[in-house]
Amino acid sequence: MTMVPQSGSAVSRGGGSTSSLYDVLELILDRGLVIDVFVRVSLVGIEILKIDARIVVASVDTYLRFAEACNRLDLEAGRKAPAQLPEVVGDMVEGGAHGKSKGALSGAVEAVTESLKGKSRDDEEPDEEEAEEEPAPRRRRPAARRTAHREKE
Amino acid sequence: MALYVYAIVAEDHPASVEDMSGVGSESAPVRVLASGPLRAVVSDISEEIRPKRRDLLIHQEVQERLMRGGPVLPLQFGYTAPDEATVEEVLRRDADGYLAQLERLDGCAEYHVRASQDEDRLLRRILRETPEAQELNERIRSGEEDPQLPLALGQLVAAQVRERQEDLAAGLVEALVPFARDHSVRRASGDDFLNFSLLVPDERKQDFLTAQTRLAQEVKDDVELRLVGPLPPYSFVQ
Secondary structure, three states: OOEEOOOOOOOOOOHHHHHHHHHHHHHHHHHOOOOOOOOOOOOOOOOHHHHHOOOOOOOHHHHHHHHHHHHHHHHHHHHHOOHHHHHHHHHHHHHHOOOOOHHHHHEEEEEEEHHOOOOOOOOOOOOOOOOHOOOHHHOOOOHHHHHHHHHHH | OOEEEEEEEOOOOOOOOOOOOOOOOOOEEEEEEOOEEEEEEEHHHHHHHOOOOHHHHHHHHHHHHOOOOOOOOEEOOOEEEOOOOHHHHHHOOOHHHHHHHHHHHHHHHEEHHHHHHHHHHHHHHHHOOEEEHHHHHHHHHHOOOHHHHHHHHHHHHHHHHHHHHHHHHHHHHHHHHHOOOEEEEEEOOOOOEEEEEEEEEEHHHHHHHHHHHHHHHHHOOOOEEEHHHHHOOOHOOO
16 A cells, blocks of 8 residues: 655655555445444444544534634735745644634534544544544644645745 | 454465464464355454554555455455354355455456645635625624624635535546546545545556546645555445
């Protein structure tokens, strides 16, 4: 299995088959041959992934999150600020206020997964060894991706 | 003793997995159970496994090893049989169906494509190109406190996001489908707006990869396209 970086801002943490494992997690857990007489072992964490996949975009909560995300945008800065500045600011915002700087789309997913896990939003360092603690590794990617895109702007 | 089952292959598959260690904390050797024209790839398991990253990786590594030796029907992660007799019975009972699937998948691999967009950039663009949204945004930012305003703005923006991403997704699928023998589009989750698997025959692999790279390059200002593969055909077995 190889991960092919596409736009120069592809996943770079971990590396090799570990980082690509995140993108195939859903295939391994939710697809593949199912044989009815076999027993699926009780897998804590799988339910969380399924909920992640079921999130519906159209809800009042989503509308409000989108509105907030728009209100937050500094439209002028997006076009005119020097390339390096937004990156630095972005990093500080990410580090200082996790909840606020999350995107509207992923925010909804996170709220559900984290309430299921009974964890607070600030608990951002899951045990790397436990797959069930890593149901949504893409959570951390938006930050990296935003940063990468800002460099190009 | 219970068995963890990884995959089903045909009897002529080399299934050279003897050096591999299986899932679970005790990690028994991976081995092969033959029954009629089929073989199941299994390992003994005594305790209930939990989805540790190590186990998921082992499950995936066994599939990848098997892929090199011919077509494989990968099981979904986490399935166990109570004993060898049960596995052998399943292989006997459904032999025809499994053989037909193996034949259909012969010489093919799955490639999985996901696409996402930077949200801030997308929202900025929507605001620039949608005067009504821009006006609502300005009114909220200037301090108007009507609670309907954020709702109206959000609804407008959500519709734009959906419409734009549906168009993009359709275009990406259309560009790559010609290289596939079969394909599967599922609902995307998280930040992704496209979740797309293709079953690509080996003889089209190079053309597919070339096209995919070119496509990723073309859309790179708007879309982050991620490709994983070749993979065992998780999305194309029943």
